[in-house]
Amino acid sequence: EAQVTQNPRYLITVTGKKLTVTCSQNMNHEYMSWYRQDPGLGLRQIYYSMNVEVTDKGDVPEGYKVSRKEKRNFPLILESPSPNQTSLYFCASSLGLVGSNQPQHFGDGTRLSIL
Amino acid sequence: RKEVEQDPGPFNVPEGATVAFNCTYSNSASQSFFWYRQDCRKEPKLLMSVYSSGNEDGRFTAQLNRASQYISLLIRDSKLSDSATYLCVVNLRDDKIIFGKGTRLHILP
Numbered sequence: 202e203a204q205v206t207q208n209p210r211y212l213i214t215v216t217g218k219k220l221t222v223t224c225s226q227n228m229n230h231e232y233m234s235w236y237r238q239d240p241g242l243g244l245r246q247i248y249y250s251m252n253v254e255v256t257d258k259g260d261v262p263e264g265y266k267v268s269r270k271e272k273r274n275f276p277l278i279l280e281s282p283s284p285n286q287t288s289l290y291f292c293a294s295s296l297g298l299v300g301s302n303q304p305q306h307f308g309d310g311t312r313l314s315i316l
Numbered sequence: 317r318k319e320v321e322q323d324p325g326p327f328n329v330p331e332g333a334t335v336a337f338n339c340t341y342s343n344s345a346s347q348s349f350f351w352y353r354q355d356c357r358k359e360p361k362l363l364m365s366v367y368s369s370g371n372e373d374g375r376f377t378a379q380l381n382r383a384s385q386y387i388s389l390l391i392r393d394s395k396l397s398d399s400a401t402y403l404c405v406v407n408l409r410d411d412k413i414i415f416g417k418g419t420r421l422h423i424l425p
Contacts (some may be wrong), residue, residue, distance in 0.1 A: 236415075243417035244360070244403070291359055302348045305405075305413070307359035 203228045207292050207308035222277045222311050224292030232295045233275040237288040282315045319414045320406050326420040336390040337419045339404030348407035349387045353400045399423045
């Protein structure tokens, strides 16, 4: 089954403790992206990747890191999480550049709470 | 002007009615347009792409008006299961995609 898989689905942790949210897709998609969704602010892009070893900042990259060593995986790293990073996070992927009219496929989401 | 703008709603509509909402975008060079549906605390799911000639999928019709820079979504014969938040998505350039904040729709029995 074609899917985007995020882990964990839920995480409660404390300020400053490094964490990684994994994202994997099995559709051989080139484009992958991370979003956070907060009430009243909608979905905001954190980072995206157009292909292996190619990553770029989205609208809200501060406090986050990503890597794209393999095509299928695009982990999101919070080196020193803070309470303002408490949010619902989505990973997404698409076949090619979004200009090619390819829609994005989303993972189930990860709900992070930073205490 | 915001890059992508939607009326947040909520739209409270009786079952069986027709409902329509628009989404405006600011960049005239925008290339790709989509409507996504998002249920509470769930991931967004593609509802339909929006093509220049307009397109229809069952009870759903999407249209693009490039001159006025908006896309629209029409839902006919609305069902209770149509209750959700509808997100407008616009590609601003090849590597940039913007989500609207969504329009909440409540279908009332």
